[in-house]
Amino acid sequence: MTQTQSAPPATWSPPTPQQTAALQRPGTPAPRGAVAQWFEGTPGRMRAFLVLAAAISVVFGLCAAQGFNQSDGALQRAEANAAQLVRIQAIHTNLVSANADATNAFLVGGLEPAQQRQHFVDSMASAARLVAEAASAQPADRDALGQLNTTLVTYQGLIEQARANNRQGLPIGSQYLRDANATLQNDSLPLVKALVAANEKRVDTEFGGVGDGFWWVFVGGVLALFILIVTLRWLARRTHRYLNIPILAGAIVVALTMLIGTFALFAASGKATDTREGDYASTLALSRARIAAYDARSNESLTLIARGSGDAYNKAYDESAKVVEDQLRKISGSSEGAGLWALYQQSHADIRDQDVEKGNWDLAVKIATGNASATEKNSVEAFDAFDKATAKELENTSSGVSGELKDARNGLPPIGWLGLPIGILVALLMAWGMSQRLGEYR
């Protein structure tokens, strides 16, 4: 994500021989007089105006280039950071989903359902891949991701130890599982949350920066136009010729560049705002809803594992479920998520009813683990339906974000690299126009 720098403002006009002389021989008394002489009288003023007008033209060119590069860069970075944010949230989702599998598998003991085991393996594999991708996409995240990787190695190790012991029917397996869960909750997820927060902030900064380019073009343009008009007016008064065509042409070029530029930047910033409030907001909300949903699912299993002393987990479930509902409400446009989540909530209510009210822990576990002998609608299927539908929606909104931001960038006129040439062109027009008048004094 490097930004193309505009060329340094080096060569707007060659230094005059006098200046060079002054620089070369600082000790001699004469040169100062020579420079002063050069700016003396009406031709001197003309030269002074020429220098000022030419300088401001180049500065305007640079401002326009800067403004466009800034907005263009901000759009590009907003897209890159939004992609990184989606990546980090995908890591988060994969981790909580793997953990939900692991805790749910605990309820069935050493004989894990093959499908669930596969889902766990797939989730951990995608998380590992995404960590590597994210580290190369954003150097600033590298340290945190490195730490995250360390905790994930520990987590996975503990899970495998838990499985090995469970498979042998040793109760210590459950302790390893608890430790694995604690590692994920206390070591891994705080890192992921820090990464999410940092990237959200970066996206916000860049979205906010898209509009800044407008001011460069606008202020640069107004300033340049002011100086050019003052120059024109002064010339008109002093020389009694109302219009100097080249200088007027220069002023028109500046005005047009400014108009087109500000309009384009204004439009781009509007598009960015639309994306931010539309697809980007939906992406955020969907990601958060999915993460909270997996958390809730883990807590449902943990409540059952705790066998009646799981009040804390059940409270955590309720909190997560509320987050899911709140986030789903923020999604613009239609979403199947809310309806499917309500269905899952019903199976959850069944589980709680069996466990707490009827004291039938075994049936509650059967519903929660999708055991075929439970006649109630099982929560595994209900959750899968929610998971699949929201995953699809998330894919649509996140590709929407990058598509829209790309469109906004492609819609920008090429002032980013034309800015300086335009500035130089206007400066040359100034020199041409002024030299016509200066010639009359020779």
Added chain:
Amino acid sequence: MKKLIAASAAVLMTVTACGSGAYDATEIPPKPQPKAAAAPAAPVPCTDKTNPLASYTPEGAMPQPGAMPAGSYMKKIFDNKRLIAGVSADSLHLGSRNPISGQIEGFDIDMIKAVAKAIFGNENAVELRVISSPQRIPVLKDQTVDIVARNMTINCARWKDIAFSAEYYRSGQKTLVPLDSTAKSTKDPKLDGQTICAPAGSTSLDNLKAENPNIIPITADTDTGCLVLFQSGKAYGISGDDTVLAGDAAQDPYAKVLPEKAFSAEPYGLGMSKAHPEFVQFVNQVLEQMKADGRWMASYNKWLAPDLGDLKAPPAPVYGRPITP
């Protein structure tokens, strides 16, 4: 003029820099500091002169299952359709979840089932709630469970908060070490400076410190938590009741229990709320019955005898504690 250009260029560069893609590195959240092991509350000297093992003397004939006296706590349990018990799910042979059947089973659980059978005539009318060691007294005080069977030692200090049944098993504390350890006992200087784990808030921890002050005690939430620390090398050994250690050693072929005489007596009792002395009396009757008709011995032989050896007779009950409101 050159100065002007240089200055404006410098300004441009500075402004551009703030719009570039260089970000501060993502802040890594500080690791939560492990809570400094809270200084254990100094054991309050027990002024109670009653023998700690003495429970409430049973009165009258034992009611038949399903016919609990009106107004008694047993009747309340009966109406609730289940006995709610706080148990361990990870102490092999005492109370542990059988991963194959998913059921919690063991010597402690057999005691609970006997109580349920005496109330309902059905030993499965039980709701087992898994609790940790430090939770044992709080769940009884706020009465979220009716009874606790979780290798709980009867002592004078605990009698202040809860009531105990008569003793149902006499355990003692020993120490588990790696198979290659040459230490002979917990007092052995070879253990000096080694980390030994005991569950937080247990009597084992206090006994261990008293037995060998030179070891470094560390704690875990449960007995099994200690075994994990042992297996991961964070604890050199585990100190605890011989019943628990036998279960630990059964899960780890690289561990052995030191061949020493138990350095403390750990009489186990079923914990109940102090508010229902009639329930305590009832449970005492159940235990007496179990010990008399051989159910107690059968359970011991099933769960504990393979590791701890044969036992001649169950511990004799001690009664005579006055019922104080």
